[in-house]
Amino acid sequence: MSSHKLSFTKVAETADVPAGALLKVKIKEKEILIANVDGKYYAIDNTCSHKKGDLSKGTLDGKIITCPQHGSRFDVTDGKNAGGPKMMMFRSKTDDLNSYEVRVDGNDILVFQKSTWGM
Numbered sequence: 001m002s003s004h005k006l007s008f009t010k011v012a013e014t015a016d017v018p019a020g021a022l023l024k025v026k027i028k029e030k031e032i033l034i035a036n037v038d039g040k041y042y043a044i045d046n047t048c049s050h051k052k053g054d055l056s057k058g059t060l061d062g063k064i065i066t067c068p069q070h071g072s073r074f075d076v077t078d079g080k081n082a083g084g085p086k087m088m089m090f091r092s093k094t095d096d097l098n099s100y101e102v103r104v105d106g107n108d109i110l111v112f113q114k115s116t117w118g119m
């Protein structure tokens with residue numbers, strides 16, 4: 001087995017995340033959001049950078065996930081903040097999320113596991 005393969009962890013099967021769907025998975029206590037955008041899979045942090053909203057309960061529109069708490073928006077393809085929380089009449093900024101490399105191997109969805117996660 002190559003060391004490269006060792007750095008990817010199976011998190012789900014493709015049937016678990018149909019097009020337009022979201023799935024929250026855990027790798028070593030870290031919550032990751034898997035999103036299927038037009039048949040391509042992406043992985044970003046599941047926890048909103050504003051006040052820890054659960055993004056798996058948000059809405060996915062194209063490649064943009066909207067947090068169910070205060071409406072921050074993130075691009076699931078790279079984790080970048082596409083609009084901060086909407087508080088009162090104003091939209092502020094919040095931090096970008098981490099994004100992770102995803103691979104599909106047969107029916108398996110694999111996410112690259114960084115060594116900083118305690119490997």
Ligand code: FES
Pocket residue numbers: 048049050051052053067068069070071072084085086
């Ligand atoms: S917790 Fe996500 S926008 Fe506030």
